[in-house]
Amino acid sequence: MTSTDNIKKSKKGRPQVDTTALTLRLSNELLERLDAHRRTLEDLPNRQEAIRRLLEAELP
Incomplete structure (x- = not known):
């Protein structure tokens, strides 16, 4: 086991937030x-x- 095996890798992409994807x-x-x-x-x-x-800007 190398020393890099214990390092927690960061996830790629945007962090989770309270949003919904829209296409x-x-x-x-x-x-x-x-x-x-x-x-x-x-x-x-x-x-x-x-x-x-x-x-x-446009929505109340």
């Missing part, structure tokens, strides 16, 4: 609009983050 299909036109919106933001979020922000 979404968008038309090419809507995706282009989303990408154009992302480019107006200073930190250029990825598509998932841009959608989260838009939802947070």
Whole structure:
């Protein structure tokens, strides 16, 4: 047994959080609009983050 056998390996991927995965299909036109919106933001979020922000801004 080597010394690395006792080391707990970290799991790959995102840590578990209180969320639900969502699969979404968008038309090419809507995706282009989303990408154009992302480019107006200073930190250029990825598509998932841009959608989260838009939802947070629009939902009560």
